[in-house]
Amino acid sequence: MTKDTTSVREKGRAVVLAALMVLSVVAMGAAFAAPAAADHGEQRVVMDGTGGSVVQGQTVAVDDTALTGDSVELVKVNENGESFQFNVDTNGSHYVFETGSLEKGTYNLTDGSTDVTIDVRVLSLNDGSKGGTMFIENSVQQGDNATLQLNSNMGEFDAEISSDSFSASQLETMIEGASTTSHDGDFVTVKGDATLNVTFAESVDPGEYNFTIAAAGTTAEVSTSIEVTEKIESAIEFPESVAEGVEGDHVTVTVNMEEATDANLSLTWSPNGEPITVLAGDITAPAGVSQVDIPINTHALFKDDTTNVVGDMSDQDGSFTANYAMNASSDEWDSSAEEIWGMTSTLNMELEDADGNQVDRGAFRVTDRSTENLNTYTVSKSVAENVEASNIGAIAENGAQIDGSMAEGDYLAVVVEANGLFGYADSVDALAQEGAYLNVTHQNPGFGESPVDMTAENFLANEENGTIAAFYNVSEGNASNEFEVSFDVYNKADAAEDGTIANYNHYTEETESFSSTFSVEEPSFALASDSFNLAPESGQEITGTTNVAPGAEVDVVAETPDGADNPFYESATGTVAADGTWTATVDLTGEVQDTEFGIEAQLLGTSLTDTADGIIGEGTGAEPSLSVTANAPSEVAVDEDATLTVTASNDVPEGTAAGTISITVDGEEVTSEELELEAGGSQEFTADFDTSSAGDIEYSVTTTGDDGDEDDSASGTLTVNDPDEGDESGSGDESDESDESDESGGSDDDDSDESPGFGVAVALVALLSAAMLALRRQD
Numbered sequence: 001m002t003k004d005t006t007s008v009r010e011k012g013r014a015v016v017l018a019a020l021m022v023l024s025v026v027a028m029g030a031a032f033a034a035p036a037a038a039d040h041g042e043q044r045v046v047m048d049g050t051g052g053s054v055v056q057g058q059t060v061a062v063d064d065t066a067l068t069g070d071s072v073e074l075v076k077v078n079e080n081g082e083s084f085q086f087n088v089d090t091n092g093s094h095y096v097f098e099t100g101s102l103e104k105g106t107y108n109l110t111d112g113s114t115d116v117t118i119d120v121r122v123l124s125l126n127d128g129s130k131g132g133t134m135f136i137e138n139s140v141q142q143g144d145n146a147t148l149q150l151n152s153n154m155g156e157f158d159a160e161i162s163s164d165s166f167s168a169s170q171l172e173t174m175i176e177g178a179s180t181t182s183h184d185g186d187f188v189t190v191k192g193d194a195t196l197n198v199t200f201a202e203s204v205d206p207g208e209y210n211f212t213i214a215a216a217g218t219t220a221e222v223s224t225s226i227e228v229t230e231k232i233e234s235a236i237e238f239p240e241s242v243a244e245g246v247e248g249d250h251v252t253v254t255v256n257m258e259e260a261t262d263a264n265l266s267l268t269w270s271p272n273g274e275p276i277t278v279l280a281g282d283i284t285a286p287a288g289v290s291q292v293d294i295p296i297n298t299h300a301l302f303k304d305d306t307t308n309v310v311g312d313m314s315d316q317d318g319s320f321t322a323n324y325a326m327n328a329s330s331d332e333w334d335s336s337a338e339e340i341w342g343m344t345s346t347l348n349m350e351l352e353d354a355d356g357n358q359v360d361r362g363a364f365r366v367t368d369r370s371t372e373n374l375n376t377y378t379v380s381k382s383v384a385e386n387v388e389a390s391n392i393g394a395i396a397e398n399g400a401q402i403d404g405s406m407a408e409g410d411y412l413a414v415v416v417e418a419n420g421l422f423g424y425a426d427s428v429d430a431l432a433q434e435g436a437y438l439n440v441t442h443q444n445p446g447f448g449e450s451p452v453d454m455t456a457e458n459f460l461a462n463e464e465n466g467t468i469a470a471f472y473n474v475s476e477g478n479a480s481n482e483f484e485v486s487f488d489v490y491n492k493a494d495a496a497e498d499g500t501i502a503n504y505n506h507y508t509e510e511t512e513s514f515s516s517t518f519s520v521e522e523p524s525f526a527l528a529s530d531s532f533n534l535a536p537e538s539g540q541e542i543t544g545t546t547n548v549a550p551g552a553e554v555d556v557v558a559e560t561p562d563g564a565d566n567p568f569y570e571s572a573t574g575t576v577a578a579d580g581t582w583t584a585t586v587d588l589t590g591e592v593q594d595t596e597f598g599i600e601a602q603l604l605g606t607s608l609t610d611t612a613d614g615i616i617g618e619g620t621g622a623e624p625s626l627s628v629t630a631n632a633p634s635e636v637a638v639d640e641d642a643t644l645t646v647t648a649s650n651d652v653p654e655g656t657a658a659g660t661i662s663i664t665v666d667g668e669e670v671t672s673e674e675l676e677l678e679a680g681g682s683q684e685f686t687a688d689f690d691t692s693s694a695g696d697i698e699y700s701v702t703t704t705g706d707d708g709d710e711d712d713s714a715s716g717t718l719t720v721n722d723p724d725e726g727d728e729s730g731s732g733d734e735s736d737e738s739d740e741s742d743e744s745g746g747s748d749d750d751d752s753d754e755s756p757g758f759g760v761a762v763a764l765v766a767l768l769s770a771a772m773l774a775l776r777r778q779d
Helices: 007-028 169-174 337-343 381-386 394-398 428-433 492-498 736-743 760-778
Strands: 045-047 053-055 059-063 073-077 083-086 094-097 104-112 117-122 139-141 145-150 158-162 188-191 192-197 207-214 221-227 235-237 242-246 250-258 262-269 277-282 291-297 319-325 346-352 358-367 371-379 405-407 411-418 436-442 458-461 468-473 484-491 514-523 523-528 532-533 538-547 552-561 568-576 581-586 596-603 611-615 626-631 636-637 641-650 657-666 668-677 682-688 695-705 710-721
Touching: 059 117, 059 145, 104 611, 117 207, 117 484, 158 169, 169 192, 188 192, 235 346, 235 358, 250 358, 277 291, 291 319, 371 394, 371 484, 371 514, 381 394, 381 411, 381 468, 394 411, 394 532, 411 436, 411 484, 428 436, 436 468, 492 538, 514 538, 523 596, 523 611, 532 538, 538 552, 538 568, 538 596, 552 581, 626 710, 641 668, 668 682
Parallel strands: 045 059, 053 117, 139 221, 242 358, 405 514, 532 611, 636 710
Antiparallel strands: 059 094, 073 083, 073 104, 104 117, 145 192, 158 188, 158 207, 207 221, 235 250, 242 250, 250 291, 262 277, 262 346, 277 319, 346 358, 371 411, 411 468, 436 484, 458 468, 484 514, 523 538, 538 581, 552 568, 552 596, 568 581, 596 611, 626 641, 641 682, 657 668, 657 695, 695 710
16 A cells, blocks of 8 residues: 555545535434434544554554555454455554454554554443443332443443433433533533433433443443333321330331331420420331331430430341430439339320421320239250240240249249330349349258349340240259249339338339249159050050159160070160150060060169169050158258158059058158059148257158059158257267256257357357356356
8 A cells, every 4th residue: 555645635625525425324314213323423542653452443543654665554364364454544644544343353554564563452331340331220210310330341431321312411410420521412421430320300201211322432332221110209107106115115116118218207205395305316218128117215215325225126127226315314404214204104206208307296105014923944954045035935835834843953944924124124133223123042041041042044035025034053952942033023112111122113103023932852753663564566655754854855775684585675765744754665566475674764964763674565554653752841940840741643644553651750650541543643641840859850751552562762851950059069979068068957948049150259158158057056
């Protein structure tokens, strides 16, 4: 190719004629095209002899001094070695060519001896790192914003946006950051690789609207559309005009947020006709959330507490942020939350939209609190540690309600059904700070010792069910101890009158008191009978009883003795039920009739075991027998009442047990009776102890079946203490001083108090008094 030597005038005439032809063609096409693409200007890239890269659609101008030959060509060689030539123009100082029709690739501008290398890249608006250029939403309401994403495969670009439905000036108003300056086309320009808000005014008619986005100076162009729908009016309101709950708890305020994302809620009080703001905050409802439930903590109102005044909202998408809370104790009000709640039980609720316009009004009301009942359960350690507040009912499902006693080593669960506590009930101590006292108190401490309260190891509160629960470890060493469980909620007057109550409950009109007692026993474990008749079949039940908490497991082995003619070994596991019974099922299929075997059962996790005899027979199960339990205090004071309570029972599911029961106290048989008990039946016997003098009193109980064999037995010792005796005679052998006093006629009715815990001074006074009395009598 040679340089163009045509005159400037001729070139100008040619350009004008070409432009007229182009304009006529464009004008003709405009009459038929819809939507019309924006008329975008040329974007020229000037290069020297080092070459460079351009985007498809740009115009390349290479300095003509880079190539000196007479003929210059633009050449591309493909992967097959084929060469393609393209036209190149010159304007006198540059070699010029368009890239709009060129494919992506590398091209050489060459004069045969020198090459200028140019890379042509293709910009795509459909294939970007974020998915390309498009409207994020499919539709938008009149008056709302849509999101237009400008994204390409080459990062930032100059975007030119046009639409057949909107003029450039309208687009400039609608599109965030858009401009119509520096060009005369019917489009707007913005920087690409961005996310822009596009506002569709309420005056825009519903329908589908198309937009064309082009990358300036390139061939890259894409169309995207969005549907404008009719505006739906928002509905911010209280679905219930009154929000009501218990004073001291959370009161839930429900707000409808149809087609609204923001609103303002305030609680006000008008003691003198002028409204006083008690609480104010902002409601946020993400798109798609039509209702927000706001739990207001009535215990935190009037206390300048914007943190705790709103309860847990983590289970919903909406939120409420308190930004003001009245402080009744401030200098401005010089009052208290208690005083204000004493004057009113109702506050006003007011709703405003995001623009501050009042849209609804209602009432916020509290009612008096109360306690319904108190229940106690024995539960396993696993239940005490793992039950959750949301499933607080699992305590009753997996525990056993205490009926007078429980076994040491288990856990005590105290369940209180009440309301008006949940604004502050997160521990036993927190309850006490508000005048609600939950105590488990030792009722029979040793001489000179004070009652001790147990400490809760776990605490749960479920406001929805109106239930709180506390768990206590009744550890080993508590056998024979007695406890009182109490829940007391004091009003102001009773707390003041008592004098020992540190706090009273602000929400309680009348003092409430609930209590129950229980004693602690050593764990017991037994098979239901001394003999089991089991069939040579599967599903043979071996049963027993225990006083430990439900859920404990029992291991049972049925095994023939060494040298048996028909040996077998079978094992099974049972689980303790709420009524204290357990059942283990063994498979004796194919075993030989009349084969005798032994049964051993163990309460897992303990050393408690029991044994019984078994025989392969008709499968009548546990043979009826008379089981006994004996309960008595471990120690009492002289002349204090003490009773032995004996329960005889037939624990088998079928069959009558007959025989005799013998009860011996201090070597003397006090009861000897014949008895007959149906399956599951029981009979109680009592015997009073003679506690007129100090010492140990042994007791024993024995039951004998009608076959003459012993069925069961129990025994124990009651210690009678004399609080008037000195430390010297408190235990073990008597001291010389005691012997001397007795020989001298010393009286057991001496008023000195020698029990542990009364101090050395009292003991010394007692010793001196005894010595002086002895000397006087000797005289």
